[in-house]
Amino acid sequence: xxxxxxxxxDEIRRLNVSTLLRQIHVHxxxxxxxxxxxxxxxxxxxxxxxxxxxxxxxxxxxxxETSMRAGRPSHVVRPKSDTAxxxxxxxxxxTVTVAAVxxxxxxxxxxxxxxxxxxxxxEMVIARLATEFRELQASMGxxxxxxxxxxxxxxAIRRADGFVEFAPNLGWRQVPFGQLLAERLGVHVQISVxxxxxxxxxxxxxxxxxxxxxxxxxxxxxxxxxxxxxxEGRIVTGAxxxxxxxxxxxxxxxxxxxxxxxxxxxxxxxxxxxxLVACGxxxxxxxxxxxxxxxxxxxxELRALDGLHEIAIWVARGLSTLVNLLxxxxxxxxxxxxxxxxxxxxxxxxxxxxxxxxxxxxxVQVLQPGLGDDSSLLGAAELAFxxxxxxxxxAWSRRALTG
Amino acid sequence: xxxxxxxxxDEIRRLNVSTLLRQIHVHxxxxxxxxxxxxxxxxxxxxxxxxxxxxxxxxxxxxxETSMRAGRPSHVVRPKSDTAxxxxxxxxxxTVTVAAVxxxxxxxxxxxxxxxxxxxxxEMVIARLATEFRELQASMGxxxxxxxxxxxxxxAIRRADGFVEFAPNLGWRQVPFGQLLAERLGVHVQISVxxxxxxxxxxxxxxxxxxxxxxxxxxxxxxxxxxxxxxEGRIVTGAxxxxxxxxxxxxxxxxxxxxxxxxxxxxxxxxxxxxLVACGxxxxxxxxxxxxxxxxxxxxELRALDGLHEIAIWVARGLSTLVNLLxxxxxxxxxxxxxxxxxxxxxxxxxxxxxxxxxxxxxVQVLQPGLGDDSSLLGAAELAFxxxxxxxxxAWSRRALTG
Numbered sequence: 001x002x003x004x005x006x007x008x009x010d011e012i013r014r015l016n017v018s019t020l021l022r023q024i025h026v027h028x029x030x031x032x033x034x035x036x037x038x039x040x041x042x043x044x045x046x047x048x049x050x051x052x053x054x055x056x057x058x059x060x061x062x063x064x065e066t067s068m069r070a071g072r073p074s075h076v077v078r079p080k081s082d083t084a085x086x087x088x089x090x091x092x093x094x095t096v097t098v099a100a101v102x103x104x105x106x107x108x109x110x111x112x113x114x115x116x117x118x119x120x121x122x123e124m125v126i127a128r129l130a131t132e133f134r135e136l137q138a139s140m141g142x143x144x145x146x147x148x149x150x151x152x153x154x155x156a157i158r159r160a161d162g163f164v165e166f167a168p169n170l171g172w173r174q175v176p177f178g179q180l181l182a183e184r185l186g187v188h189v190q191i192s193v194x195x196x197x198x199x200x201x202x203x204x205x206x207x208x209x210x211x212x213x214x215x216x217x218x219x220x221x222x223x224x225x226x227x228x229x230x231x232e233g234r235i236v237t238g239a240x241x242x243x244x245x246x247x248x249x250x251x252x253x254x255x256x257x258x259x260x261x262x263x264x265x266x267x268x269x270x271x272x273x274x275x276l277v278a279c280g281x282x283x284x285x286x287x288x289x290x291x292x293x294x295x296x297x298x299x300x301e302l303r304a305l306d307g308l309h310e311i312a313i314w315v316a317r318g319l320s321t322l323v324n325l326l327x328x329x330x331x332x333x334x335x336x337x338x339x340x341x342x343x344x345x346x347x348x349x350x351x352x353x354x355x356x357x358x359x360x361x362x363x364v365q366v367l368q369p370g371l372g373d374d375s376s377l378l379g380a381a382e383l384a385f386x387x388x389x390x391x392x393x394x395a396w397s398r399r400a401l402t403g
Numbered sequence: 404x405x406x407x408x409x410x411x412x413d414e415i416r417r418l419n420v421s422t423l424l425r426q427i428h429v430h431x432x433x434x435x436x437x438x439x440x441x442x443x444x445x446x447x448x449x450x451x452x453x454x455x456x457x458x459x460x461x462x463x464x465x466x467x468e469t470s471m472r473a474g475r476p477s478h479v480v481r482p483k484s485d486t487a488x489x490x491x492x493x494x495x496x497x498t499v500t501v502a503a504v505x506x507x508x509x510x511x512x513x514x515x516x517x518x519x520x521x522x523x524x525x526e527m528v529i530a531r532l533a534t535e536f537r538e539l540q541a542s543m544g545x546x547x548x549x550x551x552x553x554x555x556x557x558x559a560i561r562r563a564d565g566f567v568e569f570a571p572n573l574g575w576r577q578v579p580f581g582q583l584l585a586e587r588l589g590v591h592v593q594i595s596v597x598x599x600x601x602x603x604x605x606x607x608x609x610x611x612x613x614x615x616x617x618x619x620x621x622x623x624x625x626x627x628x629x630x631x632x633x634x635e636g637r638i639v640t641g642a643x644x645x646x647x648x649x650x651x652x653x654x655x656x657x658x659x660x661x662x663x664x665x666x667x668x669x670x671x672x673x674x675x676x677x678x679l680v681a682c683g684x685x686x687x688x689x690x691x692x693x694x695x696x697x698x699x700x701x702x703x704e705l706r707a708l709d710g711l712h713e714i715a716i717w718v719a720r721g722l723s724t725l726v727n728l729l730x731x732x733x734x735x736x737x738x739x740x741x742x743x744x745x746x747x748x749x750x751x752x753x754x755x756x757x758x759x760x761x762x763x764x765x766x767v768q769v770l771q772p773g774l775g776d777d778s779s780l781l782g783a784a785e786l787a788f789x790x791x792x793x794x795x796x797x798a799w800s801r802r803a804l805t806g
Contacts, residue, residue: 215642229728231639238634238730239618239766245727250720250758253655262723262758317653320665321724324648325632327641355653355665363642 014393016041020049022389024059024079026206028104032061033074050077056396057083057143058103079104084145086384087133090152090196090376091115091125093169093223094287097374098129100136101381103388105207107374109139115170122164122175130184145399148189150384152196152376153177154226159241162193168259169223192383196220198244199379200369201228202235204332206382208370213330217322218375219246220334222287224259225267225318229326247271251317270314272336279307287336294339305343312344316351323356323364334369341366417796419444423452425792427462427482429609431507435464436477453480459799460486460546461506482507487548489787490536493555493599493779494518494528496572496626497690500777501532503539504784506791508610510777512542518573525567525578533587548802551592553787555599555779556580557629562644565596571662572626595786599623601638601647602782603772604631607735608638609785611773616733620725621778622649623737625690627662628670628721632729650674654720673717675739682710690739697742708746715747719754726759726767737772744769 019039023030030038035046053059060080064073081102089098092115099110111132115125129151137146155167162178178193185191194202201210201218210216210230219227225247229236236243247267248260255264256274268274272290273283279293280303297304319331333341341348345366369375388395422442426433433441438449456462463483467476484505492501495518502513514535518528532554540549558570565581581596588594597605604613604621613619613633622630628650632639639646650670651663658667659677671677675693676686682696683706700707722734736744744751748769772778791798 215646231634231641232637234635236634236729239732240730243618243728243730245730248727248759249652249724251653251656253720317656321652322728324651325646325725325728326639327643327646327648329642356651 014391016049017052017392018390021053021058021392024077025103025389029076029078031074031076058392081106081108082141083143084147084388085140086147086381087136087149088377088381088384089129090380091154092196093154096125097377098132098136099377100140105378105381109136122172122177126181126184133185146187146189147388147395148384149185149187149191150380151193152199152380153193154196156242156245157193157195159194159237162191190387194383195244196376197226198228198235199383200334200375201230202382203371203375203379204369205230208375209332209367210330215328216330216332217326217328218332218334219337221271221337222335223272225271249318249321251314266318270311270318275311278310279304290336294343297343308340308344309347312340312347313351315340316348316355319352320355328364330365330367332367332369334375338368417794419452420455420795421793424456424461424795427480428506428792432479432481434477434479484509484511485544486546487550487791488543489550489784490539490552491780491784491787492532493783494557495599496557499528500780501535501539502780503543508781508784512539525575525580529584529587536588549590549592550791550798551787552588552590552594553783554596555602555783556596557599559645559648560596560598562597562640593790597786598647599779600629601631602786603737603778604633605638605785606774606778606782607772608633611778612735612770613733618731619733619735620729620731621735621737622740624674624740625738626675628674652721652724654717669721673714673721678714681713682707693739697746700746711743711747712750715743715750716754718743719751719758722755723758731767733768733770735770735772737778741771
């Protein structure tokens with residue numbers, strides 16, 4: 001609510017700067033003419049806004065050398081990805097990935113290292129993150145401006161302060177992760193922590209297969225099944241940030257005990273170990289064993305195919321509940337779930353057809369992630385960019401103050 | 404996005420008029436001093452906005468006769484519920500309720516009549532609605548201003564045009580209900596149709612047990628189990644409006660065939676007939692039979708108690724999936740589900756405790772509806788008021804034009 005004309009003008013300018021920067025960040029490059037159309041502002045206003053962002057070192061402008069169109073070519077505005085950047089990490093069950101991500105979602109530097117669970121507790125992970133982040137910071141130029149830190153964790157995270165309530169597959173419980181990481185890093189920027197599935201959904205919505213899609217569900221499986229829900233363009237975090245625990249929908253009242261304490265959860269019926277056991281392999285073989293099963297099935301091994309068909313039905317059951325509850329436009333299946341869908345898509349589709357409300361299922365599309373294995377990492381980066389994107393003017397004023 | 408200062412001033416005024424009218428509609432009455440605080444505007448702006456709404460006949464102002472506080476008492480602003488009103492209806496499986504609802508959510512007149520299924524197809528329901536609505540219109544004074552029509556239907560509704568895709572418990576399939584009703588009524592206002600569960604959730608959020616609660620789930624059972632989901636203060640409608648089909652979560656892979664075509668849905672395991680059968684009664688007895696079962700259980704009949712305990716576990720299973728997916732602050736149980744919770748709450752709570760993620764379940768509260776059996780009816784009214792509330796200035800300009 002705006003009460004006086006003075007505040008209004010300044011608020012509108014800030015909002016316009018924010019909208020323009022977000023457009024450039026999301027789309028990578030846009031001409032001034034595109035920006036004029038998208039934002040419904042006149043050319044001189046766009047020119048002035050771009051000028052402000054350019055002065056702050058956040059965007060660059062170039063004049064295209066050739067143009068097929070008649071008339072003066074429109075200046076092209078691009079993010080300056082080596083100036084404003086974030087440090088992002090995703091703590092998966094098997095692997096930790098860290099990266100410096102520039103404006104526009106460009107990965108400027110990255111490192112992946114295996115996580116040795118359960119030996120590697122949160123203290124070791126935090127210490128390692130601090131080292132990796134320092135190296136990435138050093139690799140960015142002296143003009144680089146760290147605007148935030150974002151971390152994805154495979155667990156139930158309180159969004160407000162990054163408190164890890166429970167990360168069963170990492171063996172963490174009630175870890176004040178956000179606070180401990182902030183103390184260790186000692187940086188003067190906001191540190192945001194989110195659930196890896198939520199962040200995967202966020203990145204797929206912003207710049208992946210779900211770009212422009214307002215209602216989507218992202219599912220991904222490592223050891224468990226994680227995911228995130230986007231409703232009307234926003235991640236559903238719920239009351240405290242614990243929403244989106246798709247792996248713990250109760251699908252089988254007679255099912256196996258789950259690491260979460262319940263039984264018959266989606267992830268006990270269709271997670272990594274369930275796949276391995278259904279296909280006649282031993283549980284606990286991890287990603288490598290899973291890849292072997294998918295390879296065997298695609299070469300026609302009956303045991304593997306039968307097992308995958310059994311799992312496919314559980315996946316369809318889980319999807320039908322999600323489709324009936326949330327009527328998404330798109331379901332994105334990441335990691336091994338996409339491999340499963342690639343091999344058993346017809347069965348999943350026909351079972352989903354049988355188990356979901358006619359109206360909701362007719363239009364739902366099942367897609368592969370647009371960002372490969374980096375959905376959660378890039379989602380952590382999006383979380384870290386949010387303070388800059390939502391108020392760039394405030395961000396660069398504070399930068400000027402702190403040096 | 405706002406481009407010029409002129410447009411800005413007018414848009415801000417319209418937004419402020421809208422916000423103020425919504426505050427009065429939701430809270431029933433507020434002093435000008437309260438409005439000043441809530442809206443962050445100065446006293447003279449509030450006075451002018453109230454003046455506009457008062458001139459349009461939407462609110463009245465009174466000066467309190469006595470005041471315990473020192474100083475001049477602040478004028479109290481109330482909705483004028485006999486001026487602007489909507490026609491609302493809820494088509495449940497057993498009963499149709501129609502009402503004239505005034506600004507502020509005040510029921511000015513109502514009628515309930517039983518629905519004789521399956522004899523009563525959509526044509527008969529529409530004809531009856533038209534008659535009932537005409538009578539209600541006639542009962543409102545000559546100064547009354549019909550601002551919209553809202554109808555709740557127990558089915559999967561395409562929100563855009565009120566097309567009933569599938570209403571299994573009414574026996575309707577692919578009925579262009581919104582269009583047919585508009586043709587029959589011949590009124591010049593917007594006719595909005597929504598799922599009864601979504602509307603129940605909406606009304607409970609706006610003026611019921613979920614007032615001020617941003618994340619809630621509303622569940623209600625007649626023959627089936629319906630419900631609605633509120634995330635960040637907004638009803639989740641999904642891509643086409645079919646979201647919120649809580650009754651069709653797949654809970655039991657070996658369960659009974661459901662009217663929706665699937666099997667083992669929440670409503671086949673915990674709906675009206677499931678309760679009756681579990682308690683040793685015959686299916687199909689309707690609400691009266693259900694009330695008999697609850698009465699018998701509360702008098703200690705073992706067969707009824709055992710049956711209700713069995714159903715309570717299914718309810719906890721359904722709730723655990725909803726809690727894990729959506730992390731709500733509050734779950735509101737309407738109709739027979741509240742009676743069930745009243746009789747078996749401890750069991751439901753302990754099962755929910757065992758099956759849901761620690762963090763999400765700790766804070767969730769289970770509540771009775773604040774609006775009794777009228778949640779969906781009042782939600783239909785809220786839907787109908789929306790065009791007026793979102794832009795009162797536009798609404799009264801159009802009224803002046805059409806007479």
